[in-house]
Amino acid sequence: MIFSCRKRLNQYFLFSILSLTAVGIFSGCQSESIQLEIPDGFPQPTFPEDNTPTVKRVLLGEKLFFDKNLSLDSSVACVNCHLPQLAFTDGRSKSTGIYGRQSKRNAPSILNAAYLTEVNRDGGVKKLDLQAIVPIEDEHEMGISLPELAKRLEQDPAYTKLAQEAYQQTPNPFVITRALATFIRTLYSGDSPYDQFIHGDTTALNASAQYGKTLFESDRLNCTSCHSGYNFTNGTFQNNGLYEEYVDLGRMLITADSADLGKFRVPSLRNVALTAPYMHDGSLATLDAVLDHYQHRGANPTRLQSANLRAFTLTEDEKEALLAFLKSLTGQTFPYVTE
Numbered sequence: 001m002i003f004s005c006r007k008r009l010n011q012y013f014l015f016s017i018l019s020l021t022a023v024g025i026f027s028g029c030q031s032e033s034i035q036l037e038i039p040d041g042f043p044q045p046t047f048p049e050d051n052t053p054t055v056k057r058v059l060l061g062e063k064l065f066f067d068k069n070l071s072l073d074s075s076v077a078c079v080n081c082h083l084p085q086l087a088f089t090d091g092r093s094k095s096t097g098i099y100g101r102q103s104k105r106n107a108p109s110i111l112n113a114a115y116l117t118e119v120n121r122d123g124g125v126k127k128l129d130l131q132a133i134v135p136i137e138d139e140h141e142m143g144i145s146l147p148e149l150a151k152r153l154e155q156d157p158a159y160t161k162l163a164q165e166a167y168q169q170t171p172n173p174f175v176i177t178r179a180l181a182t183f184i185r186t187l188y189s190g191d192s193p194y195d196q197f198i199h200g201d202t203t204a205l206n207a208s209a210q211y212g213k214t215l216f217e218s219d220r221l222n223c224t225s226c227h228s229g230y231n232f233t234n235g236t237f238q239n240n241g242l243y244e245e246y247v248d249l250g251r252m253l254i255t256a257d258s259a260d261l262g263k264f265r266v267p268s269l270r271n272v273a274l275t276a277p278y279m280h281d282g283s284l285a286t287l288d289a290v291l292d293h294y295q296h297r298g299a300n301p302t303r304l305q306s307a308n309l310r311a312f313t314l315t316e317d318e319k320e321a322l323l324a325f326l327k328s329l330t331g332q333t334f335p336y337v338t339e
C-alpha cells in the first residue's frame, strides 16, 4: 500500500491535513489524515480545497478504481487499461473497452498524474477531479452515464457506508469523481536507477546509460527542450512530427486553433521501457522505433512539427546508450505490484 498507518516521522506528511488532525495522526488508523510518500526531488502536490485527501477518500477511490461495476455491462474497471505492472498502462496501441470496443487513444500512465494541470493527451479536461467522467461515460471505454452509475452504487451498502464516511454524502457523481482523483493522487513513481544516480549514487547507472544521459541532455539532440524536469515533461503541447496528416487532431480539438493541429502533451518518460507502444495512438512499437522516428524527422521535417526537433544521426553506440538511459527511468517498485 502506498500509505500506511505506521508512524514514519521521516516521511513527508501532508501538513495541511495534519494541522486539522495533528493529534490523530499519531494514533494510527483511526486518523483521517494520510501520509504520502512523495519521491525525493518531486514537489509537494497541491490538493483542491473541496477535496482534501483522507484515508477514507483514498480507500473509496481505490475500491472504485478496481471495480468492474463502473462500466455499463460490469466488464471493465479502470485498472483494465491502467495496469500497475505496466506503470498503469495496458500494453496495447488502443485500449479495449466494453463489448471489445477500441478506445480512441493509447492509455497513458497515471503515475505522477497528481501534477497534471490539464488532463488527457490533449489537455481537454481542466482538472484531475473531473477526469473520471471521460472514461466512465465514453461509449468506447465504460459507457455508463455518471447519474446512472451513482444510482447503481447507491444500491450497494458497502459504497453508501464508505461514501458517507469519506464525504458525508451518498456515492453521487461528485463523490465518485473526487474519490477516484484522490486515489490517483497517491500514485507516484520516482525511484528509478536514474533517480539514485542524480541523488549521488554514481554506480546506479552504467557507463552506457551515463553517456545516454549526456546525449539526451545535449543541444545536439535537444530532447530536454520538451522532456525536462523531474517528470521529463515541460507540460506543454507539441507536435513531434509523427504525421503529415493527423487523423486525431489532438490539442486543436480543444482550442479550435489550427496552430494546435497534431499537438499532444509532452509525455513523461518515466517508466517508458514499460509503457510501449508509444505516442497518442500507440503507433510506434518500440523505443528503437521512437529513436528512428526522431532521427528521420530531424532530416525530413513535416510542415507542422516543432522547431525544437533537431536533425541528428546516431551511431550504433549512441543509440544503445540512449536506450540504456531511457531504460534507467524505470522505477524499482510500483504500487500494488509485489515481487
Ligand code: HEC
Binding pocket: 065, 070, 076, 077, 078, 079, 080, 081, 082, 095, 096, 097, 098, 103, 104, 105, 106, 107, 108, 109, 110, 113, 116, 118, 119, 120, 121, 122, 131, 132, 135, 136, 140, 141, 142, 180, 184
Ligand atoms: C478502456 C480503457 C480505459 C479505461 C477503462 C480507463 N481509462 Fe483512463 N485513459 C485511457 C485512455 C485511452 C486515456 C487517454 C485519453 C485521452 O488522452 O483522450 C486515459 C487517460 C486517463 C487519465 C489522464 C492521464 C493523462 O496523462 O492525462 C487518467 C487520470 C485516467 N485515464 C484515469 C482513469 C480512471 C480513474 C478510470 C476509471 C474511472 C479510467 N482511467 C478508465 C484508457 C482507459
Ligand code: HEC
Binding pocket: 121, 221, 222, 223, 224, 225, 226, 227, 237, 238, 239, 240, 242, 263, 264, 265, 266, 267, 268, 269, 272, 275, 277, 278, 279, 280, 281, 287, 290, 294, 306, 307, 308, 309, 310
Ligand atoms: C518538440 C518537443 C519534443 C522534443 C524536442 C522531443 N520530444 Fe519526445 N515527445 C514529444 C511529444 C509531444 C510526444 C507525444 C506525441 C504523441 O502523443 O503523439 C513525445 C513522445 C516521446 C516518446 C514516447 C513516450 C510515450 O510514452 O509514448 C519518447 C520515448 C520520446 N518522446 C523521446 C524523445 C527523445 C529521446 C527525444 C530527443 C531525441 C525527444 N523525445 C524529443 C515531444 C518532444
